[in-house]
Amino acid sequence: RKEVEQDPGPFNVPEGATVAFNCTYSNSASQSFFWYRQDCRKEPKLLMSVYSSGNEDGRFTAQLNRASQYISLLIRDSKLSDSATYLCVVPSGTYKYIFGTGTRLKVLA
Amino acid sequence: NAGVTQTPKFQVLKTGQSMTLQCAQDMNHEYMSWYRQDPGMGLRLIHYSVGAGITDQGEVPNGYNVSRSTTEDFPLRLLSAAPSQTSVYFCASSYKAPTPSRGRAYEQYFGPGTRLTVT
Numbered sequence: 001r002k003e004v005e006q007d008p009g010p011f012n013v014p015e016g017a018t019v020a021f022n023c024t025y026s027n028s029a030s031q032s033f034f035w036y037r038q039d040c041r042k043e044p045k046l047l048m049s050v051y052s053s054g055n056e057d058g059r060f061t062a063q064l065n066r067a068s069q070y071i072s073l074l075i076r077d078s079k080l081s082d083s084a085t086y087l088c089v090v091p092s093g094t095y096k097y098i099f100g101t102g103t104r105l106k107v108l109a
Numbered sequence: 110n111a112g113v114t115q116t117p118k119f120q121v122l123k124t125g126q127s128m129t130l131q132c133a134q135d136m137n138h139e140y141m142s143w144y145r146q147d148p149g150m151g152l153r154l155i156h157y158s159v160g161a162g163i164t165d166q167g168e169v170p171n172g173y174n175v176s177r178s179t180t181e182d183f184p185l186r187l188l189s190a191a192p193s194q195t196s197v198y199f200c201a202s203s204y205k206a207p208t209p210s211r212g213r214a215y216e217q218y219f220g221p222g223t224r225l226t227v228t
Contacts, residue, residue, distance in 0.1 A: 008149075031214070032207070032214035034214075034216065034217075041197075041222075042221070042222075043199055043219035043220060043221050043222055044152070044199070044217075044219050045219070046216045046217075049216065087151070087152070089217075091207035091208070091214040094206075094208065095140075095157060095159055095165065095206045095207060095208075096154055096157065096167065096207065097142070097154070097207055097214070097217060098154075099144075099151045099152040099153075100151060101149065101150065101151035102151055
């Protein structure tokens with residue numbers, strides 16, 4: 001099993017839709033999790049951190065399920081500007097962050 | 110406050126040439142790392158450093174060297190470039206190293222990347 005797994009997509013959704021991505025991880029000792037957004041040919045930028053059961057920031061909600069070892073990202077009322085690749089990041093072992101391969105989202109007008 | 114800077118932005122090398130990718134941060138972060146990103150592979154860790162004078166290997170270290178003589182700088186050296194090293198390279202820094210067993214990790218800040226082509 002990969003340390004961090006994501007559905008690569010692409011997810012094509014209309015404007016205004018709600019979309020959710022999942023990310024599974026294998027290291028049960030991990031306590032902090034991150035969602036990054038990456039636009040085409042740009043560097044990743046932090047979208048949300050998750051330290052407990054979940055986190056909410058405007059239209060974005062991240063939830064953590066420790067029993068099943070996955071985190072999810074929910075985007076409500078999708079905007080065209082939300083089109084990007086969303087990367088799940090999990091600290092794994094000592095001193096390392098492990099990245100998922102990313103989920104591509106395309107919001108359609 | 111410039112954050113994380115990387116130079117150059119683009120580079121073309123011939124097989125066998127060597128070069129150094131520069132990375133600097135002005136946030137006094139302890140932890141710095143280098144990743145490469147290839148299509149369909151996500152970001153893979155090449156080397157990392159938990160502080161000045163301390164470096165270690167990541168997932169794909171072969172063909173690369175690093176050093177960390179100061180807190181600010183973390184250069185990545187390609188010893189003898191190969192076409193398999195064609196990639197986008199990102200440098201990142203965070204306040205401290207992640208320690209999952211202690212339940213704390215920190216946001217990473219990324220540089221703008223270096224696009225390297227080896228012919």
